[in-house]
Each structure stands twice: as C-alpha cells, then as structure tokens.
Amino acid sequence: MGTFGVVTSVTLKTYPVIPVSGFSFSISGAGDSFWEGIRIWYTMTPAYTSAGIYVWYAMQEGSVIATFVAPNLDTAQTAAVVNPLFDRLRAANVTFTASEIKTYSKFGDLYRDIWVTTFHSSGLGTYFGGRQISQTDVRTRGDDIVDTFRRMSAKYPGQVLFGGHLVNPGNRIKDPQGTLSAVHPVWRDTADIQIFLYIPPPCMSPEQRKQAERRVTVELGGMLREVTPTSAVYSNEVSKLLNLSMG
Numbered sequence: 305m306g307t308f309g310v311v312t313s314v315t316l317k318t319y320p321v322i323p324v325s326g327f328s329f330s331i332s333g334a335g336d337s338f339w340e341g342i343r344i345w346y347t348m349t350p351a352y353t354s355a356g357i358y359v360w361y362a363m364q365e366g367s368v369i370a371t372f373v374a375p376n377l378d379t380a381q382t383a384a385v386v387n388p389l390f391d392r393l394r395a396a397n398v399t400f401t402a403s404e405i406k407t408y409s410k411f412g413d414l415y416r417d418i419w420v421t422t423f424h425s426s427g428l429g430t431y432f433g434g435r436q437i438s439q440t441d442v443r444t445r446g447d448d449i450v451d452t453f454r455r456m457s458a459k460y461p462g463q464v465l466f467g468g469h470l471v472n473p474g475n476r477i478k479d480p481q482g483t484l485s486a487v488h489p490v491w492r493d494t495a496d497i498q499i500f501l502y503i504p505p506p507c508m509s510p511e512q513r514k515q516a517e518r519r520v521t522v523e524l525g526g527m528l529r530e531v532t533p534t535s536a537v538y539s540n541e542v543s544k545l546l547n548l549s550m551g
Contacts, residue, residue, distance in 0.1 A: 325374040325382040341398035347446035353472035363466040434499035434538035442495040468498035490536040
C-alpha cells in the first residue's frame with residue numbers, strides 16, 4: 305500500500321542569461337620567488353571578490369593554476385581589476401602566464417573554452433582538510449596565511465596540495481547586523497573557500513590511518529587555524545578519537 309499525489313502547479317525561479325568574462329592564470333617557479341608571487345596573488349583577493357569575480361585555483365609547491373570568472377563584466381572592466389595584479393607580479397620578477405581575457409555571452413561558453421582545458425584530477429587517495437577563510441583574515445593576516453601555506457607544504461614535501469574558491473557570497477547583499485539572513489557571518493565575509501589535501505603513503509595500517517588523520521586535523525589544520533582566527537571550519541578529517549575544539 306502507498307499514497308499518491310498529483311502535482312497541480314510548479315513554481316520555478318529563473319535568472320537572466322548574462323555575459324561573463326574570464327581567463328586562465330598560472331604562477332610557476334621555486335623558493336622565495338614563487339611564494340612571493342603567491343603572496344601578491346592571494347593578498348589581492350579582496351580586490352577580485354569585491355568586484356564580483358570568482359577564482360578557482362589549485363596549488364602546490366612550485367605551481368598554482370587558476371581560472372578567473374567575472375559575471376556581468378566586460379573585457380575592459382575585468383582587465384581594470386586584474387591589471388594591478390599583473391603589474392605587481394612583473395615588478396617582483398615572478399614567472400606567470402595569463403591567457404587573453406575574453407567575454408562570452410553565457411557561462412556555458414566560458415566553461416567549455418577555459419575550464420575543460422584546465423587541470424582536473426581524480427583517483428587520488430587523500431585526506432582532506434580545509435578552512436573557510438574570511439575577508440577580514442586575508443586583509444589583516446594575508447602574509448601570515450601565505451607563509452602558513454608554505455610551511456604546511458614544507459612539513460610534508462610532495463604530500464600537501466591546496467585548492468579553493470576565491471569568492472565572497474555576501475558581496476552583493478550587505479547584512480552586517482545579521483537582520484536579513486541567518487547565514488553564518490563568515491559565509492557573508494568569505495574570501496577563500498579553501499581545502500588542502502594530504503597524500504598519505506599507500507597500504508596504511510589502522511594506526512597509520514589514525515596518524516594521517518592527526519596530521520590533517522591537528523598539525524596542518526592547527527597551523528591554518530592559528531592564523532585565521534575570524535574564519536571557520538570548512539572540511540576536515542575528524543576521528544572520534546580526536547578530542548578537539550575547532551573554531
């Protein structure tokens with residue numbers, strides 16, 4: 305036996321198709337020069353996000369690749385936001401590449417032209433950690449955050465990767481008093497929805513798996529939490545054996 309229902313009406317919310325501009329971007333190198341490039345690129349996040357730009361990125365020691373997406377901005381408007389980034393990287397002699405900024409009539413065209421030719425990976429056996437990093441922390445502690453990325457990478461060479469989304473969901477709807485929405489304040493103040501990956505050795509024992517969880521949640525996660533006090537947890541590998549308090 306069961307119950308039956310009849311749909312008598314459906315309400316859909318649609319959005320207008322808008323133009324979108326974008327380009328692919330990368331920084332490569334080694335040592336201080338590479339990390340200076342990362343510092344310049346990352347600490348300028350508030351400039352991108354306040355303009356409504358979204359940036360996807362993947363980063364590891366020696367390489368970062370990214371895609372900039374600028375909804376409802378034309379080529380000239382997008383260039384006005386990102387040209388200061390290019391100027392600062394050139395002045396610092398940082399090796400970087402940027403494709404031509406193009407404007408597309410809709411997002412699907414940009415996705416097919418840029419994203420499907422960008423880095424994608426699957427099949428990695430990894431442990432995840434992450435942090436929803438606030439605009440406040442990037443503005444006031446951006447150098448410390450980038451230094452922490454470097455220290456995390458150096459702690460387990462070749463085993464720590466980063467990825468994220470530079471975006472500010474609350475950029476267009478200001479709600480400083482929290483009267484419009486019950487959404488957590490950090491969501492409205494987000495600069496980077498960030499994850500880091502720890503690649504463990506293969507064929508681990510149960511004890512080694514616990515150790516990997518501790519490395520992600522306690523060691524690496526702790527390093528990032530220390531320099532992002534106004535941010536929030538995004539993802540982590542929490543074991544029932546780990547008695548932690550994470551903000």
